[in-house]
Amino acid sequence: MSPHRRPAPADPRVRALVARASHRGGMSRRSFLVAALGTAGAGALLAACGTGSPSSAASSAEDLSDSDKIVRWANWTQYLDQDEEGTSYPSLQAFEEQSGLKATYAEDIDDNDAFFGKVSGQLKNGQDIGYDIVTLTDWMAARMIRLGYTQALDKSRMPNADNILPGLANVDFDPARTHSLTWQSGFAGLAWDKERVPGGLHTLSDLWAPELAGRVEVLSEMRDTMGLIMLDQGVDPAGSWSDSDFYAALEVLKEKIDSGHIRQVRGNAYTQDLASGDAIAVIGWSGDITSLNYEADDKFEFAIPEAGGTLWSDNMMVPIGSPYLSNAEDLMNYYYDPEVAAQVAAWVNYITPVQGAQEAMMAIDPELAENPMIFPTDEILSKVSVFRTLSPDEEERYNGEFLTVIGA
Amino acid sequence: MSITAALGDSVAGVAAEPPRRRARRAHLVLLGPGLIYLVLFFVVPVGALLATSLYVPVPGGDVGEYQPAFHWQNYVDALAQFWPALLRSFWFAFLATVAALVIGYPMAYVIAVRARGRKLLQGLLLVLVVAPFFTSFILRTIAWKQILADDAFVVTAMHFLHLLPADARLTATPFAVVSGLTYNFLPFMVLPIFAALERLDPRLLEAGADLYASPVTTFRTVTWPLSMPGVVAGTLLVFIPAAGDYVNASLLGNNTNTTMIGQVIDARFFKVLDYPTAASLSVVLMVAILVLVGAYVRRSGTEDLL
Amino acid sequence: MTSTSSAVTADATGAGGAALELEGVTKAFGQFVAVDDLTLTVPSGSFFALLGPSGCGKTTTLRMVAGLEQPTAGTIALGGRDVTGTRAHQRPVNTVFQSYALFPHLTVGENVAFGLKRSKAKDVAARVVDGLDLVELGHLADRKPAQLSGGQQQRVALARALVNRPALLLLDEPLGALDLKLRRQMQLELKRIQTEVGLTFVHVTHDQEEAMTMADTVAVMNHGRIEQLGSPAELYELPRTAFVANFLGQSNLVAGTVTERLTKRGLLGVDVRGTRVLVPAARAVRTDGAVLVGARPEKMRLLVGDQTPGRGENVLGPGTVTDVSFLGVSTQYQVEIPGLGTFGVFAQNLVGGATVTVGTSARLAWAVDFTFGLDGAQARDDGAVDLDDEL
Structure with missing residues (x-):
């Protein structure tokens, strides 16, 4: 439908594989290696990963931006506008021509934890990890900033940064956005196969309806699945809630998994199960459903539950060891230009964090400019919450309990 | 005899000592790269693994921050929580090994014995056995997920033929996990058995027939015992990686009764950043596999394999 | 299987083994005729040698008698019973293979016991001891074949076949792998054993001296046919073809x-x-x-x-x-x-x-x-x- 989107491969299985490979939450090559190599392999990786107290000596690297005209960016797959052949990135090419910088774009992130595991050792020692911008989800961005693994941004060099949506300008993990800028945002909510669930889903109780037993899947991303259940129980995950609220929600999840009502708890691979028919009702992400519908004739629908959904964002940050801070700032500034942001949003179908992009989108595709999943209305935004930042102790405990319940 | 032997000895003793010392040095040079490799990539990591398994969290530290200690309780805690996954891993690996043997032995037999002498056919069949390896492990497993999906032809056909109750499915079941393990590791079973059967002298089968053994008896008393080294190697090559595998369990399993220890280790390591638990589970898995394999090899009387 | 074992026992108790009769036996492998319309009678209790150069069809003949190959045409009878079409394990025939074909995973004793166990014989242990004593290897019963010398292996192969008291014992170049001195010794040994147990022996060899030393009757084979058949002295003194005259001794x-x-x-x-x-x-x-x-x-x-x-x-x-x-x-x-x-x-x-x-x-x-x-x-x-x- 959108002329800007790369056409999907014809064969449904190939398409499913591409979808599987191109989404976050998938199995990273690294985590696969741990399993494949068995214990000794895990030992090597454990040994390679530094454990112990963080080095406080790590400080920002000397900026070599003036001498080396390069910038290196790590991002998730299918997260930047591509040309028809899928071989180049038009907006990034325009940036290179405009700035004279050589930009290296790598789709190297497909799992927050796995990516962090790969680079945390070097970050702790203040070394260059080979990227000048990394793009990580809120809670991981919070950890990076808390640990001092990111460089402070010079806002005076980035006038476009003021275009950030007001709701994103102040987040608890990075007040005043001194170390990060939002890349894209999305919702977690309910999604279903319109043919098989003709009545649609309005609340979480609809998801637990007996006739859906064994065909329901939820996300392995703790903050989204738990956030939706907590909202259903009247707890705002953005507010100050207690252990008992969390465990009450976890009890619901455990009951639904143990009874077999929930077939599987998946990362982004749930889209593949929707496509294959193994799952017909899920807790999922807005952008995925939009993409899936391009390939499946609007077969699926996404909605934020009446009790509310969650909002997550991915954030651009400059790692501590990067010697090209200024170049990175130039690139971020460029993507906060409303017209560039609209160009990206028209392709990736996620919520753009840049004010003025909606107006710019009118020129590209008026239909998309009206899409509330890309340019959410205030009414929708009032229904979603950002899961609050957890303390290290909470994060470890909740994560551990959650993973135990989902059987990992 | 004793004179010549003594002469031989003294001659060897006088003339051969410098070459022997040289030979010893040559052995060291030849072994060197392997030794260095093993020390760097096996001994050191296993040491680190053991050390990590005893770490404790840094008081007040961030997620994933640990400090050296000798906290043996890590093992008790890890086992208390995860023993079902550990047992299940060995159970699934056992089932997959048996299934791979039942499927793989006849394959290997046909290729090695029936197609003996027809090199082209043999080569073609072997390529077919290995062909799945031309695709990545993960893609193959995902393909299985597609094949076994609720709306795919396998399940619909089984429903139609009433081989599967109408509300039953194949994916997200232990059956799917064991099938995936069997499929993914089947070539590791077929190839060693093929190698063993190929070495089998066909004249021994004729000798069996000549000594009143029917084809079935000849198989039981001659072919099978002589293929044992291949069977033992094949079962080990399937069992060991299957016990530590998590790809099949996470892609083809569900979240209640298919969790394998590899999944747990992965999750503890990458999601919770609970390195000590991941490390202690890895150590337990390694030791358990060593013990099981040792007992198995001793029992099957093929110690020379180790 | 059961009927076969009883046949083995019956033949074993009757003295002298069974006569072997080939009638018009032909074996073709595609275009190549390995054995061409062979008719032959081996009298019960005789030591019969099939002598010929490699490729003359003697081994194929032997394999057909053993049941390891089936003839393209003709019949094979043992002790008057037509066994054409039966399979190797159903025939009361044992073979000492050229390569010995000892089972490497079994001990010497287990190798010798193999056929007895298959035919559900009684007193297996005692007969194994007797069989090994006959070839003077009683003390090596617990060794594996790989631990024996070539000559010892050959004797085990002989004991493994003899212990079943077959109606007919086939020897496929059994001495070919031994050195000259050992071969001479084994030739005499074989002859002694044959006289002692009184079975029918059919011995395939390309060594004319070996054939003459051991056999009562020698059949010289060439190109799938028998050139001449007779006692060693007859063949030597009065060869009927140039082939026999030259192959058996010099002329x-x-x-x-x-x-x-x-x-x-x-x-x-x-x-x-x-x-x-x-x-x-x-x-x-x-x-x-x-x-x-x-x-x-x-x-x-x-x-x-x-x-x-x-x-x-x-x-x-x-x-x-x-x-x-x-x-x-x-x-x-x-x-x-x-x-x-x-x-x-x-x-x-x-x-x-x-x-x-x-x-x-x-x-x-x-x-x-x-x-x-x-x-x-x-x-x-x-x-x-x-x-x-x-x-």
């Missing part, structure tokens, strides 16, 4: 034409390049036209100087002595007669040392009674052993 053959028949004396007069040679008509394959006149080298003697032949002797030559080999018990001479070729002469060393030197002119003389006549259409050197072909 001096020379081409000639029958020119006269001395019916009264039962002799044929043969013209050999102008020389008249007499051949007893009874020892000639044909009595007219082209023939090959033959005599064994040890039947010939050298005439030098003015030595004259005795009565009833044929004479050829003169020729020139081209080689003298001293062999201890005898001396072997090569004599080149212009136009006729080279002749061998073995002379017993009755007086010690060679009596004639190289270059001497000599004639050849031999008794008419030892002369034989073959079909002149056959090649003079058919079946002559080429050392390079030896295994």
Whole structure:
């Protein structure tokens, strides 16, 4: 439908594989290696990963931006506008021509934890990890900033940064956005196969309806699945809630998994199960459903539950060891230009964090400019919450309990 | 005899000592790269693994921050929580090994014995056995997920033929996990058995027939015992990686009764950043596999394999 | 299976094993005919040798008897019972394989017990002990075959087959892998055992000396057919084809034409390049036209100087002595007669040392009674052993 989107491969299985490979939450090559190599392999990786107290000596690297005209960016797959052949990135090419910088774009992130595991050792020692911008989800961005693994941004060099949506300008993990800028945002909510669930889903109780037993899947991303259940129980995950609220929600999840009502708890691979028919009702992400519908004739629908959904964002940050801070700032500034942001949003179908992009989108595709999943209305935004930042102790405990319940 | 032997000895003793010392040095040079490799990539990591398994969290530290200690309780805690996954891993690996043997032995037999002498056919069949390896492990497993999906032809056909109750499915079941393990590791079973059967002298089968053994008896008393080294190697090559595998369990399993220890280790390591638990589970898995394999090899009387 | 075992027992209790009868047996592998319309009877209790060069069809014949191959045509009967079409494990026949084919995963004792266990025999242990004692290997029962020498392995293979007391024991070049000294020893051993147990033995070999040493009856095979069958002495003294004459021992053959028949004396007069040679008509394959006149080298003697032949002797030559080999018990001479070729002469060393030197002119003389006549259409050197072909 959108002329800007790369056409999907014809064969449904190939398409499913591409979808599987191109989404976050998938199995990273690294985590696969741990399993494949068995214990000794895990030992090597454990040994390679530094454990112990963080080095406080790590400080920002000397900026070599003036001498080396390069910038290196790590991002998730299918997260930047591509040309028809899928071989180049038009907006990034325009940036290179405009700035004279050589930009290296790598789709190297497909799992927050796995990516962090790969680079945390070097970050702790203040070394260059080979990227000048990394793009990580809120809670991981919070950890990076808390640990001092990111460089402070010079806002005076980035006038476009003021275009950030007001709701994103102040987040608890990075007040005043001194170390990060939002890349894209999305919702977690309910999604279903319109043919098989003709009545649609309005609340979480609809998801637990007996006739859906064994065909329901939820996300392995703790903050989204738990956030939706907590909202259903009247707890705002953005507010100050207690252990008992969390465990009450976890009890619901455990009951639904143990009874077999929930077939599987998946990362982004749930889209593949929707496509294959193994799952017909899920807790999922807005952008995925939009993409899936391009390939499946609007077969699926996404909605934020009446009790509310969650909002997550991915954030651009400059790692501590990067010697090209200024170049990175130039690139971020460029993507906060409303017209560039609209160009990206028209392709990736996620919520753009840049004010003025909606107006710019009118020129590209008026239909998309009206899409509330890309340019959410205030009414929708009032229904979603950002899961609050957890303390290290909470994060470890909740994560551990959650993973135990989902059987990992 | 004793004179010549003594002469031989003294001659060897006088003339051969410098070459022997040289030979010893040559052995060291030849072994060197392997030794260095093993020390760097096996001994050191296993040491680190053991050390990590005893770490404790840094008081007040961030997620994933640990400090050296000798906290043996890590093992008790890890086992208390995860023993079902550990047992299940060995159970699934056992089932997959048996299934791979039942499927793989006849394959290997046909290729090695029936197609003996027809090199082209043999080569073609072997390529077919290995062909799945031309695709990545993960893609193959995902393909299985597609094949076994609720709306795919396998399940619909089984429903139609009433081989599967109408509300039953194949994916997200232990059956799917064991099938995936069997499929993914089947070539590791077929190839060693093929190698063993190929070495089998066909004249021994004729000798069996000549000594009143029917084809079935000849198989039981001659072919099978002589293929044992291949069977033992094949079962080990399937069992060991299957016990530590998590790809099949996470892609083809569900979240209640298919969790394998590899999944747990992965999750503890990458999601919770609970390195000590991941490390202690890895150590337990390694030791358990060593013990099981040792007992198995001793029992099957093929110690020379180790 | 059960009926087979009872057959084994029945045959085993009856003395002398069973007679083997092949009737018109043919085996073709595609276009190649390995065994061509073979008819043969091996009497019960005999030691029978199939002798021939490699590729002559003798091993294929053996495998058909064992049941490891099925004939393309013809029937095979054992002790009067037609076994054509039955499979190897159903026949009361055991084989000592050329490669021994001992089971490497079983001990010597288990190897010997293998056939007994399959036929559900009683007293397996005792019979294994007896079987191993017969080949004097009782003390090695617990070894694995790989720990034995070649000769010991061969004896285990023999015991493994004999212990079943088969109606018929087949030996497929069983001594081929042994060195000369051991081979001689085993030849005698085999002969002793055969006499002792009194079974029917069929022995396949390409070694004419081995066949003659051991067998009562030798069948010389060539190109899938039997050239001649008889006792070793018969075959040696009176070969009926050039192939037999050359393959079994050595022969001096020379081409000639029958020119006269001395019916009264039962002799044929043969013209050999102008020389008249007499051949007893009874020892000639044909009595007219082209023939090959033959005599064994040890039947010939050298005439030098003015030595004259005795009565009833044929004479050829003169020729020139081209080689003298001293062999201890005898001396072997090569004599080149212009136009006729080279002749061998073995002379017993009755007086010690060679009596004639190289270059001497000599004639050849031999008794008419030892002369034989073959079909002149056959090649003079058919079946002559080429050392390079030896295994």
